[in-house]
Amino acid sequence: MRRAALFLVALLGAAGWAIAARAADPRLVPDVSSRAIDIQYSFTGEELLLFGAILYPGQRLPDDRADIVVVLKGPVRPIILREKQRVAGIWVNADSIRLRTSPGFYAIGSSRPIDQLVDERTAAIFELGLSNLSMSPTGFSEAKTLARFENGLIDLYRRQGLFYEDPKAVEITEGVLYRARIPVPARVPVGNYRAETYLISKGRVIAVAARDVEIRKAGFERFVALAAQRHGFLYGLTAVLLSVSLGYAASAIFRRR
Amino acid sequence: MDLYLPVANLSVNALVIVLLGGGVGFLSGMFGVGGGFLTTPLLIFYGIPPTVAAASAATQVTGASVSGAMAYLERDGVDLRMGSVLVTGGMIGSLIGAGLFELLTAWGQIDTVISILYVALMGSVGTIMGREALGALRAMREGLPPPARKRRHHPMVANLPLRWRFYRSGLYISPLAPLLLGMAVGIITMLLGVGGGFIMVPAMVYLLGMGTQVVVGTSLFQTLFVTIATTMVHALTTGAVDLVLAALLLVGSVTGAQIGARFAQTVRPEYLRAILAAIVLLVALRMAVDLFIRPDEIYTVQ
Numbered sequence: 381m382r383r384a385a386l387f388l389v390a391l392l393g394a395a396g397w398a399i400a401a402r403a404a405d406p407r408l409v410p411d412v413s414s415r416a417i418d419i420q421y422s423f424t425g426e427e428l429l430l431f432g433a434i435l436y437p438g439q440r441l442p443d444d445r446a447d448i449v450v451v452l453k454g455p456v457r458p459i460i461l462r463e464k465q466r467v468a469g470i471w472v473n474a475d476s477i478r479l480r481t482s483p484g485f486y487a488i489g490s491s492r493p494i495d496q497l498v499d500e501r502t503a504a505i506f507e508l509g510l511s512n513l514s515m516s517p518t519g520f521s522e523a524k525t526l527a528r529f530e531n532g533l534i535d536l537y538r539r540q541g542l543f544y545e546d547p548k549a550v551e552i553t554e555g556v557l558y559r560a561r562i563p564v565p566a567r568v569p570v571g572n573y574r575a576e577t578y579l580i581s582k583g584r585v586i587a588v589a590a591r592d593v594e595i596r597k598a599g600f601e602r603f604v605a606l607a608a609q610r611h612g613f614l615y616g617l618t619a620v621l622l623s624v625s626l627g628y629a630a631s632a633i634f635r636r637r
Numbered sequence: 638m639d640l641y642l643p644v645a646n647l648s649v650n651a652l653v654i655v656l657l658g659g660g661v662g663f664l665s666g667m668f669g670v671g672g673g674f675l676t677t678p679l680l681i682f683y684g685i686p687p688t689v690a691a692a693s694a695a696t697q698v699t700g701a702s703v704s705g706a707m708a709y710l711e712r713d714g715v716d717l718r719m720g721s722v723l724v725t726g727g728m729i730g731s732l733i734g735a736g737l738f739e740l741l742t743a744w745g746q747i748d749t750v751i752s753i754l755y756v757a758l759m760g761s762v763g764t765i766m767g768r769e770a771l772g773a774l775r776a777m778r779e780g781l782p783p784p785a786r787k788r789r790h791h792p793m794v795a796n797l798p799l800r801w802r803f804y805r806s807g808l809y810i811s812p813l814a815p816l817l818l819g820m821a822v823g824i825i826t827m828l829l830g831v832g833g834g835f836i837m838v839p840a841m842v843y844l845l846g847m848g849t850q851v852v853v854g855t856s857l858f859q860t861l862f863v864t865i866a867t868t869m870v871h872a873l874t875t876g877a878v879d880l881v882l883a884a885l886l887l888v889g890s891v892t893g894a895q896i897g898a899r900f901a902q903t904v905r906p907e908y909l910r911a912i913l914a915a916i917v918l919l920v921a922l923r924m925a926v927d928l929f930i931r932p933d934e935i936y937t938v939q
Contacts, residue, residue, distance in 0.1 A: 419641060420641065421640060421641055422638075422639050422640060422641065422648075423641045423648060424639045424641075424648045425648075459938050459939060460745070460938075460939040461936060461937075461938055461939075462745050462936065462937050462938075462939060463935055463936055464932055464934075464935045464936075464937075466931075469929060470749070470928040470929055471749075471928065471929075471930075471931065471932050472746065472749045473745040473746060473748070473749065473937070476745060482938075529936070532935060532936035533936060533938070535936075536934060536936050536937075536938070566641065566647055566648040567646055567647040567648075569646070597643060600643075601641055601643040602643075604643040604644065604880055604881065605643040605644060608643075608644050608872070608876050608878065608879075608880075609876055612872045612873040612874075612876060613869070613872070613873060615872050615878070615880070616868055616869040616871070616872025616873060616878065617869070618880065619696045619868050619872065619878050619880055619883055620696070620699060620865050620868050620869065622696075622700075622880070622883065622884060622887065623696050623697065623699040623700035623703070623868075623883065623887055624699060624700065624703050624865075626700050626884075626887045626888065626891050627699070627700035627701065627702070627703030627704050627887070627891050628703055628704065628707070629891070630704060630891035630892055630894070630895055631703070631704030631707065631708070631891075631895065634895040
């Protein structure tokens, strides 16, 4: 409730600010359908709705069509990416690179394909598009090798739903309201996410706004995952007791018959 | 019915996992093996990360071996002295296994090593078992008495220093032999998530030359305690035991094991052994083929 009130104040403030700054650039007022996604016992993924309004100075729509790009980005973490090759007839992990800032989740939706909206340089600066993620690689030799590995990762994560790209995800109504659905799969990593919205016109990013989204395990799942991490001994003991008692119970029940 | 696994970090169909546990449990009850050698590959095949699969399968084998071990204990079918030596070796082995696990993971070769170990172990054990079972079946058909096995331990075992008497097994051998055997099985349990019964039983018969009346009971006794140790070591090092996954597997497997054990009494043991050998060989073959064909995923993230 307090959150909602705060949000309302922020919204009004932003609107007021936008009206006050008549001559300035347009503003974005973004929001997401849920600020926190709880992973619970039957979590099979969710759909996050990113929506909001474009506030133009003087409430006058520009003559050109403006486009919206939304990005949902998960926490970055260092990973080792391994590549299997055929060695002596069998497939083994042969080559690897380290990526120090690889996002565990990245989804981008836009109202038109990114390459029609901005040039390559701008896309790279704002990290728009799967091929423009900067993952800080170390321990590779050539640019060609790096490109091969990055494509491998993108392909893998795309099929797992952890990387997502949809050039038609954003729907703009009357030039001022936008909405986009981003699918979040079950195997999504937990952490603090950022939902970013970009307003793009004539190849330029003219407004950016962001909201935080938290994805977390909740209830029993959170308890189990935390116990496995922090209290290994008690957790292991619980697993042993569970298996011994279930095994014992089954034999006791069946013997009575 | 979908259920989220909090450690594996993905959703599975709970019914599929319970049925998988039930099927493996049925086989384990029927053949008197833990069944971990089937659980781990099947879970990996279903999409569970290999480490979580191996760790949770070890927990499941504990549950599957409890009732068997207890039944044999009541019937005095366990050589407790031999069992204790094997368990001691197994615990040392599981610690060594944990070290190897960490080393191989850092090196990026854990999956390949697991696959090759599976192929080598199950291929050879399956072949030995199959050949023996076929011989017994042929003898049965011709109405001959089954070929009598000479019971003696391997000459290497006889050369070890220090000798103990193992009364129930009818042996006077060095405790180092079962200790080393226990260690080897402990390492395998840790790496593969198998109870090791399919290696333990032939090794007890052919290497140690133990009396057959205590072989299965002692093997189950060892499996029970070594899988408990392995679960603990996994919980403390890799943190890969998934309680939800283990519980689902257990519910299926403890029930399946009881049904399997009853069903086994209606089938001739010669047929049982031949079928088990065929299953073991099939799994080994499947894993061997997977090593040589191009995998679905060339890239893996660690």
